[in-house]
Amino acid sequence: MMINVLSHPAVPLVLGSLLIFLIRSKSNLLSFISLTLSIIVLLFIMPHENAFYIEKGIQINYFAYSKLSFLFCLVFLIIGIIGKIFSIYRDSYKEKAMILLYIASAIFVIFSGDFITLYIFWEIMAITSTFIIWSSNSDDSSAAGQRYLIMHLFGGLILLLGIIGLYLNTNDLQIRMLSLDNWYTWSILIGLLLNAGAPPFSQWLPDAYPEGSYSSTVFLSAYTTKTSVFVLISTFAGNHILIAIGIYMIIYGIIYALLENDIRRILSYSIVNQVGFMIVGIGIGTELSINGTAAHAFAHILYKGLLLMSAGSVLYMINKRKCTDVGGLYKVMPITAICGIIGALAISAFPLTSGFISKSMIVDASYREGLEFVWLMLLVGSAGVFLHAGIKFPWFVFFHNDKKIKTEDPPFFMKTAMIIMSFLCIIIGIIPESLYTLLPYKIDFIPYTGNHIISQLHLLLFSGLAFFVSLKYLERTLTITLDFDWFYRNKIKYIYAITNFMSRISSNLMKMIVLNNIKNRFNVLESYLMKQFTISTMLTLILITFSIVLLFNIS
Amino acid sequence: MSNRKKIIYGLIILVNISPYLYSFYDFEKVHFNIDNMIGFYPIYGFISCLGLIIIAKMFAVFFKKEDTYYDD
Incomplete structure (x- = not known):
């Protein structure tokens, strides 16, 4: 059947972005109108059924409703509108238009029911996000954007190869559970995982995202990896290989973040780490773990947005992005510091925050399946998150050595956005039912039991103790850490020399x-x-x- | 008193309180044999974090470079 095109929640965003582009509007009104319209369409107008047409024998399923896609779309629009409030002082019309188009393409991906629609908007998402990185207009961002685009086009090609293989072999392009027994399903998996920041290509994420402007990183952090998580839930849930990949991502994120000096790069590494938890949840594949993954994606988008907003405020006010350049900011930026600490507590899954009620579902799912090793590794991950994001980020930015920097809290709307986000993080933590009713499966899980709270508190407090015991060894230095990207970065001179020879x-x-x-x-x-x-x-x-x-x- | 000292004293107090938290812990509902042990979570959290820091430092020996490494 067909549906009215105006009842797709992404359509107002596409129209809004076209309008902004045509009239080169520097005001934020159009963005807010299109985002609000999109939320109205999502909540009241959108039909709860599938829509498709058949073209040359292929069923193009351009709108597939599920509870999961509704959840993801809702959080995409929430972070979109709060992120817009945060970036109200930014007046690049190109960035505004591209952000709307980026959100729209992410929504198209999560509502697509076949691989052709998915692939088209997957590529649009890669291109628009590259433009968002480029819109910060620096040399670094231009180079990082190029590397980002090349990486994503490469991943897109692998995905396309897999889709073609799938069509030639099964003649059916509906998005459905795939089993890993063919080259083409592997190819699809690799293409999807590349966008999630999986090894060995995790480097694109901390390389590109911190090069965006102070506000655009908030948007970049939310969409690409989470659409990938969404598609993985509906194609590869329950494949145990994902557990191994997820655990690798968890540990990788912690270790690289511990060595990193750039504030927003630390937070980017912790995106890899958090997506690792989600990938483990998908790999376990039970109803509880899928629920946990969806809830964790929802919570993660909010608290990661909050953390990047507080890092963005520091960047906006004093134009410094390295831990070695800042310190002692809690005296001059108290609201930013408090919001940053709330975000840091939420990411480390402290009780009464959103991270606690979502991550404990994934951890619980691992022991209900009897996966003891996975459970132990997830505990290491939970402790490590507190180490690298929960303490390290606020400590080195807002406390540590007071550098006597003269500044103040950011302007009104940036503060407002951070405060709204902090409230959301805490409300979801205090009233978990508000999020649990939106989850795809029926839920029988109580986060606030004595055992959960005590074990989590013990883990976190002693992880904090380990941080302060070894603080001397964690002092920041002006360094970067080499990664897999060493194999392709700045290799042009060698290629040139070789070709010359x-x-x-x-x-x-x-x-x-x-x-x-x-x-x-x-x-x-x-x-x-x-x-x-x-x-x-x-x-x-x-x-x-x-x-x-x-x-x-x-x- | 500096910030660092305040936090370290706070943590020492917390470490001393933490055993009493076990009065809220239900040993009937443990997951595996290993968390039946008193002090499993604190010790495991502490050791795993130290382990992570040591691994990171080992990484640093080989892979840490000046932050101008790629700009030339």
């Missing part, structure tokens, strides 16, 4: 073997001709040849 050798060889040979022969021929014939004989020869050709043609 190769071309020199080959040209020398050519000269030696072929060219000289031909040249000599030609010389010989030339001199022979010159010696033997005068010009008049040559002309006669040519005339004779012509006449012969003509004669043959006439007959």
Whole structure:
């Protein structure tokens, strides 16, 4: 069946972004109107059924409703509208239009029911997010955006290869549970995981996101990885290989974040870490763990947005992005500091925050399945999150050595956005039912039991103790840590040297073997001709040849 | 008193309070044999964090470079 095109929640955003682009509007009114319209469409107008048409024998399922897609769309629009409040002082019309288009393409992806629609908007998402990175107009962002785009187009090609294989082999492109017994399902999995920041390509995320402007990183952090999580839930839930990948991401994020100096890069590494928890949840694949993954994605988008907003406020006010340049800001930026600490507590799953009620579902799902090793690794992860994001971020930014920086809290709307986000993080933590009713499966889980609270508090407090015991070894230095990207970054000079070398050798060889040979022969021929014939004989020869050709043609 | 000292004293107090928290802990509802042990979560949290920091420091020996490494 078909549905009215205006009842798709992404359509107001597309129209809004086109309008902003056409009239080059610097005001935020159009963004707010289109986001509000989109929320109205989602809540009241959108039909709760599937819509498709059939083109050349392929069913194009451009609108597939499920409780899960509703949940993701809702959180995408919430972070969209609060992020817009935060970025109200930014006046680049290109960034505004691209952000709306980026949100719209992410919503199209989560409502797509077949791989063709998914692939098209997947690529649009990659391109629009690259433009958002580029819109901060710095040399670093331009280079990082290029690397980001190349990585995502590469991932998109792998995904496309898998989709083509899927079509040729099964003749069916509906999004459904796939089993990993063919090259094309592996190819789809790799394409999807690349967007989630899985190894070995996790580096694109902390490389590109911190190069966005102070406000655009809030948007970048929310959509790409979470759409990937969404699609993985509906295609590969229950594949145990995802558990291993997720655990790797959890540990990777912690270790690199511990060594990192750039504030927003620390937070980007912790995105990899948090998405790792979600990937583990998908890998376990029970109803509880899928519920946990969805809830964790919802909570994560909110508290990560909050953390990046407080880091963005620091960047906006004092234009410093490294831990070594800041410190002691709690005196001059108290509201930013409090909101940042709430975000940090939420990401470390402190009781009474949103992280606690979502992450404990994934951890519980692992022991209900009897996966003891996974459970132990998730506990290491939970403790490590507190170590690298829960304490390290607020400690080095807002406390530590007081650098006596003269500044104040950011302007009104930026503060408002942070305060709204903090409230959301705490309300979800205090009233978990508000989130649990939105989850895809029926839920029988009580987060606030004595055991949960005590074990979590113990883990976190002693993780904090470990941080302060080894504080001397965690002092920030002006360094970066090499990653897999070493294999492709700044390798152009080597490629240039190699090609130069190769071309020199080959040209020398050519000269030696072929060219000289031909040249000599030609010389010989030339001199022979010159010696033997005068010009008049040559002309006669040519005339004779012509006449012969003509004669043959006439007959 | 500096910030760092305040926090360290606070943590020492918390560490001393933490055993009493076990009065809210139900040993009937433990998950595996390992968390039946008193002090499993504090010890495990502490050791795993120290372990992570040590691994990170080992990484740093090989992979830490000046932050101008890629700009030339």
